[in-house]
Amino acid sequence: EVQLAQSGGGLVQPGGSLRLSCVASGFNFNSFGLNWVRQAPGKGLEWISYISGSRSAIFYADSVKGRFTVSRDNAQNSLYLQMDTLRAEDTAIYYCARDELIAGSLPGLDSWGQGVLVTVSS
Amino acid sequence: DIQMSQSPSSLSASIGDRVTITCRASQNIINSLNWYQQKPGKAPRLLIFAASRLQAGVPSRFSGSGSGTAFTLTINSLQPEDFATYHCQQTYTTPLYTFGQGTKLEIK
Secondary structure, X not given: OOEEEEEOOEEEOOOOOEEEEEEEXXXXXXXXXXXXXXXXXXXXXXXXXXXXXXXXXXXXXXXXXXXXXXXEEOOOOEEEXXXXXXXXXXXXXXXXXXXXXXXXXXXXXXXXXXXXXXXXXX | OOOEEEEOOEEEEOOOOOEEEEEXXXXXXXXXXXXXXXOOOOOOEEEEEOOOEEOOOOOOOEEEEEEXXXXXXXXXXXXXXXXOEEEEEEOOOOOOOEEOOOEEEEEO
């Protein structure tokens, strides 16, 4: 069974930093790209970052570019999101999600972590 | 950037009803459109990929259609477990994804 277990959320002051973790099990970790998706309170989903299995491709949404850094440790089956210079508008539930090529070529986020709440407030 | 918009933002329906949710893209995305279901306090669940293909394990009362810029998610014969929020996602610019704002389906 594919599982993604998240940790690291919490309350942080504006301008502060936080690191989220996502530990995977049940699949060949380094064969899959992974995403971070967030959801502000009462709002829709916002994709914020992607990292390929080999770490050769990394992308960010404009809203977090230059402040957030995605990384992965394939030996530890772990995905990370380092969040710096946090703002109130970064307050959200953060999800990690596996990027699957369904039927060999059709992208979809087929497995998700449970989500962690990040609150940026003084 | 490709913008996605859903309508309605919310709707009320009864058990057994047929409901349709619409998602529009700001430019032609061919059939690069997924639908997700999200229940309160839970992560989203992939329902439909490539506009019309049902993800494994998803009941056949769910269906998707459309291409280009206009897409629909239809749920036939609503069941109690279907009351949730539904999100569309464009995958045309994969992996730089964009989601719609969500449609909340409530019990009438």
